[in-house]
Amino acid sequence: MSQAAIDPVAIPIGYDDILAAADRIAPWIHRTPVLTSRTIDDRAGGRVFLKCENFQRVGAFKFRGAVNALLQLDESGRRTGVVTHSSGNHAQALALAGKLLGVPVTVVMPRTAPAVKRQATEGYGARVVACEPTQAAREAAVAAEIDQHGLTLIHPFNDWNVIAGQGTTALELLDQAGPLDMIVAPVGGGGLLSGTAIATRGKAPVTRVVGAEPDRADDARRSLESGRIEPSNDPQTIADGLRTSLGHRPFSVISAHVDRIVTASEAEILDAMRIIWERVKIVMEPSSAVVVAPLWNGQLDIKGLRVGVILSGGNVDLEPLFQSLTQKFL
Amino acid sequence: MSQAAIDPVAIPIGYDDILAAADRIAPWIHRTPVLTSRTIDDRAGGRVFLKCENFQRVGAFKFRGAVNALLQLDESGRRTGVVTHSSGNHAQALALAGKLLGVPVTVVMPRTAPAVKRQATEGYGARVVACEPTQAAREAAVAAEIDQHGLTLIHPFNDWNVIAGQGTTALELLDQAGPLDMIVAPVGGGGLLSGTAIATRGKAPVTRVVGAEPDRADDARRSLESGRIEPSNDPQTIADGLRTSLGHRPFSVISAHVDRIVTASEAEILDAMRIIWERVKIVMEPSSAVVVAPLWNGQLDIKGLRVGVILSGGNVDLEPLFQSLTQKFL
Numbered sequence: 196m197s198q199a200a201i202d203p204v205a206i207p208i209g210y211d212d213i214l215a216a217a218d219r220i221a222p223w224i225h226r227t228p229v230l231t232s233r234t235i236d237d238r239a240g241g242r243v244f245l246k247c248e249n250f251q252r253v254g255a256f257k258f259r260g261a262v263n264a265l266l267q268l269d270e271s272g273r274r275t276g277v278v279t280h281s282s283g284n285h286a287q288a289l290a291l292a293g294k295l296l297g298v299p300v301t302v303v304m305p306r307t308a309p310a311v312k313r314q315a316t317e318g319y320g321a322r323v324v325a326c327e328p329t330q331a332a333r334e335a336a337v338a339a340e341i342d343q344h345g346l347t348l349i350h351p352f353n354d355w356n357v358i359a360g361q362g363t364t365a366l367e368l369l370d371q372a373g374p375l376d377m378i379v380a381p382v383g384g385g386g387l388l389s390g391t392a393i394a395t396r397g398k399a400p401v402t403r404v405v406g407a408e409p410d411r412a413d414d415a416r417r418s419l420e421s422g423r424i425e426p427s428n429d430p431q432t433i434a435d436g437l438r439t440s441l442g443h444r445p446f447s448v449i450s451a452h453v454d455r456i457v458t459a460s461e462a463e464i465l466d467a468m469r470i471i472w473e474r475v476k477i478v479m480e481p482s483s484a485v486v487v488a489p490l491w492n493g494q495l496d497i498k499g500l501r502v503g504v505i506l507s508g509g510n511v512d513l514e515p516l517f518q519s520l521t522q523k524f525l
Numbered sequence: 526m527s528q529a530a531i532d533p534v535a536i537p538i539g540y541d542d543i544l545a546a547a548d549r550i551a552p553w554i555h556r557t558p559v560l561t562s563r564t565i566d567d568r569a570g571g572r573v574f575l576k577c578e579n580f581q582r583v584g585a586f587k588f589r590g591a592v593n594a595l596l597q598l599d600e601s602g603r604r605t606g607v608v609t610h611s612s613g614n615h616a617q618a619l620a621l622a623g624k625l626l627g628v629p630v631t632v633v634m635p636r637t638a639p640a641v642k643r644q645a646t647e648g649y650g651a652r653v654v655a656c657e658p659t660q661a662a663r664e665a666a667v668a669a670e671i672d673q674h675g676l677t678l679i680h681p682f683n684d685w686n687v688i689a690g691q692g693t694t695a696l697e698l699l700d701q702a703g704p705l706d707m708i709v710a711p712v713g714g715g716g717l718l719s720g721t722a723i724a725t726r727g728k729a730p731v732t733r734v735v736g737a738e739p740d741r742a743d744d745a746r747r748s749l750e751s752g753r754i755e756p757s758n759d760p761q762t763i764a765d766g767l768r769t770s771l772g773h774r775p776f777s778v779i780s781a782h783v784d785r786i787v788t789a790s791e792a793e794i795l796d797a798m799r800i801i802w803e804r805v806k807i808v809m810e811p812s813s814a815v816v817v818a819p820l821w822n823g824q825l826d827i828k829g830l831r832v833g834v835i836l837s838g839g840n841v842d843l844e845p846l847f848q849s850l851t852q853k854f855l
Contacts, residue, residue: 228558230580249806250560250806254804254806431854432854433850433853433854461854461855462855465847465850465851465854465855468847468850469843469847472808472843473808473843474584476579476580476584476807476808476809476839477806477807477808478802478803478806478807478808479806481850509806513799513802513803513846515845515846515849515850516843516845516846516849517795517798517799519845519846520763520795520798520811520845521795523763524761524762524763524791524795525791525792525795
């Protein structure tokens with residue numbers, strides 16, 4: 196978190212690393228579709244291209260970075276295995292990547308994480324270690340795994356190989372949609388947005404790169420304004436994937452290469468989510484709606500522009516819906 | 526409903542009509558994607574191709590038949606306008622088709638239909654006429670519209686032009702997926718299944734054509750067994766699009782060209798729907814899950830086969846889900 200972290204020279208990866216990651220992970224990932232919607236275009240006043248990472252394996256872009264990181268381990272690292280901390284999409288992404296590539300995966304997860312998350316991660320063959328739900332306990336548990344078993348840490352976003360993997364999403368989007376005036380990506384820890392920025396600067400230098408986050412977790416906006424990382428403190432937002440604060444590596448990339456951070460209120464996030472579900476007919480998580488809401492909440496003016504937005508994933512709890520259907524019909 | 530209706534010679538349309546319909550409607554419809562899913566393949570034991578008509582305009586295949594029927598009106602018929610009865614996808618499909626093609630549309634709808642359905646239909650510029658929720662009242666209201674205003678009836682499924690339009694779905698599926706051992710389509714009134722059968726017999730004669738319906742609305746299965754139309758009496762199934770009984774024109778086609786009818790219980794429909802939402806990440810209505818459930822409920826053995834299934838639409842009430850999210854976060 197030192198000031199040095201905002202110095203662009205501290206960024207050891209570039210466009211070539213995104214291209215190399217794309218080749219490396221191609222046999223393992225899905226090339227996800229880009230969808231368009233008249234309803235969204237009409238409301239936003241521009242042409243909007245939805246890059247649908249909800250169709251990615253494990254239902255989120257996180258699989259790209261996880262595979263890219265595991266494929267760059269040396270023989271001994273692959274044999275010994277990796278550790279991470281996550282109760283979200285990164286946990287499942289790393290677990291599946293490890294299963295496919297034969298790398299043992301350990302995931303440190305707060306003991307308060309929903310049972311379904313733990314089961315899904317274990318279902319891919321990962322070992323789950325429960326810890327107390329504090330950052331100190333989590334860091335201690337990860338350190339203990341590294342010390343005792345010699346595991347390699349694959350951080351969910353503060354890892355250059357993970358960032359390079361996430362950047363392949365924007366690469367595909369630019370291939371599929373053609374020239375874009377702007378790309379909007381969500382920002383939580385910053386892995387996706389920083390990868391997107393490096394990819395876009397390399398492939399389409401005139402395309403603006405914008406990050407989007409919830410009003411209630413606007414640490415990226417505040418950090419860019421102050422020039423140093425300003426963490427959010429346990430933000431309560433429906434966009435659960437974006438509660439994390441910016442990592443210092445992503446912060447360094449975002450400071451150098453991202454044009455702007457925009458935000459959305461909880462009501463705006465829910466409204467955008469509903470429009471996408473009802474009109475685009477895809478299952479998409481609240482964190483993905485955060486990039487769509489600013490197209491019409493007054494923060495971005497995209498009239499006449501071609502805009503790519505990255506929908507990060509589709510992992511959302513459908514229990515309330517199916518409970519209601521079951522009660523009604525069974 | 527006479528016995529003559531099961532005589533294949535009574536069918537005045539063939540494969541050429543499906544091809545002509547495909548050309549005719551191409552500028553107006555979406556060529557919807559075909560998705561695949563490892564989860565579904567693993568569970569079914571074959572290779573399954575999901576033809577996603579939830580991505581069609583108005584969110585359902587019904588738009589194909591509606592456009593095809595309107596494009597075949599003569600000048601005077603287009604000017605005077607059309608009438609139909611529906612509280613479902615056909616109402617909105619015909620309303621949008623009429624709006625795009627400049628044909629006035631009147632929809633007779635039971636006064637008990639949900640307000641959102643009425644508003645959606647009116648939102649596309651159609652005139653909605655409410656009637657008592659009985660078949661007699663509905664038929665009287667339609668007859669009155671025809672008598673008084675000279676409107677042309679566009680029946681939701683008992684109409685050869687509508688059937689030809691719906692058949693274009695299977696044509697695309699066969700183009701996109703390559704050779705298939707079997708195509709499964711849902712059957713309610715029978716427009717989609719009969720169009721599918723004519724298209725498939727013409728384009729891929731060895732491909733088996735299977736209809737799927739709810740256990741609780743198994744009139745197509747019973748009708749094919751007895752050789753005459755055996756209507757369902759107000760069946761209570763979550764698959765609301767399939768509560769309708771078979772029309773006599775579709776029945777004639779289905780008798781001649783459909784290999785089998787399979788069924789699914791309410792619990793099996795809900796289970797299949799949940800798997801598609803959670804794993805394929807698309808919003809899809811219960812009527813579409815009815816074609817997936819028989820792939821693993823013991824009715825169809827598709828081990829080692831390539832099977833296309835037509836997911837008919839994505840119009841489902843999301844209110845319970847968004848209510849729960851709103852309560853939790855706003």
